[in-house]
Amino acid sequence: QVQLQESGPGLVKPSGTLSLTCAVSGGSISSSNWWSWVRQPPGKGLEWIGEIYHSGSTNYNPSLKSRVTISVDKSKNQFSLKLSSVTAADTAVYYCARVRRYCSSTSCLAFDYWGQGTLVTVSS
Amino acid sequence: DIQMTQSPSSLSASVGDRVTITCRASQSISSYLNWYQQKPGKAPKLLIYAASSLQSGVPSRFSGSGSGTDFTLTISSLQPEDFATYYCQQSYSTPRTFGQGTRLEIK
Numbered sequence: 001q002v003q004l005q006e007s008g009p010g011l012v013k014p015s016g017t018l019s020l021t022c023a024v025s026g027g028s029i030s031s032s033n034w035w036s037w038v039r040q041p042p043g044k045g046l047e048w049i050g051e052i053y054h055s056g057s058t059n060y061n062p063s064l065k066s067r068v069t070i071s072v073d074k075s076k077n078q079f080s081l082k083l084s085s086v087t088a089a090d091t092a093v094y095y096c097a098r099v100r101r102y103c104s105s106t107s108c109l110a111f112d113y114w115g116q117g118t119l120v121t122v123s124s
Numbered sequence: 125d126i127q128m129t130q131s132p133s134s135l136s137a138s139v140g141d142r143v144t145i146t147c148r149a150s151q152s153i154s155s156y157l158n159w160y161q162q163k164p165g166k167a168p169k170l171l172i173y174a175a176s177s178l179q180s181g182v183p184s185r186f187s188g189s190g191s192g193t194d195f196t197l198t199i200s201s202l203q204p205e206d207f208a209t210y211y212c213q214q215s216y217s218t219p220r221t222f223g224q225g226t227r228l229e230i231k
Contacts (some may be wrong), residue, residue: 045223046168046222046225048220051220061219095168097167102173103174105156107215108174108215109156109215109220110158110213115167116166
């Protein structure tokens with residue numbers, strides 16, 4: 001059973017950098033899956049931030065691309081998110097998720113395992 | 125970006141009811157559509173992938189249909205544990221986008 005666990009500071013100052021790590025257990029981050037970050041502002045819907053493959057290939061949401069970096073550490077079986085120049089609008093629960101590929105097409109993807117989420121508040 | 129629009133935004137129903145939630149994509153996404161259930165304070169849970177395939181462990185009262193731009197999630201007989209918020213999500217292209225959610229409440 002794959003498990004994901006987010007960790008990182010729960011409070012970040014405006015203009016600072018949000019840094020989170022997702023530890024993967026019960027499976028290898030080097031498997032044929034992408035690994036993703038999704039966020040949810042309080043009381044609102046889900047927003048995809050980006051994803052990474054174990055090779056280091058990444059895809060980012062254009063709305064955040066200039067501020068986002070997702071990286072992978074295969075030796076620790078984990079991947080990370082950095083979001084720079086944060087404002088109050090970045091306050092959200094941040095989830096990491098596994099992106100399972102269920103057929104040969106590169107579009108056959110679904111978020112099948114999720115972390116429990118971690119609330120990050122941007123405030124001085 | 126592909127916009128995903130769900131209807132209704134909220135819905136009141138009773139245990140045992142049959143419920144249908146609709147999701148419309150702003151362009152054709154073939155069958156690359158997933159459905160998730162989210163309960164308060166919890167992470168989303170994958171219910172349906174590829175528009176109509178039931179994720180392992182999900183009760184058979186959940187079903188999905190559709191292709192192109194129009195999709196539906198149906199719950200055949202609501203159970204107390206089904207009251208939650210439901211999201212559709214397209215995987216056809218990046219950025220991966222979600223619908224705004226449908227909140228299913230007890231009548």
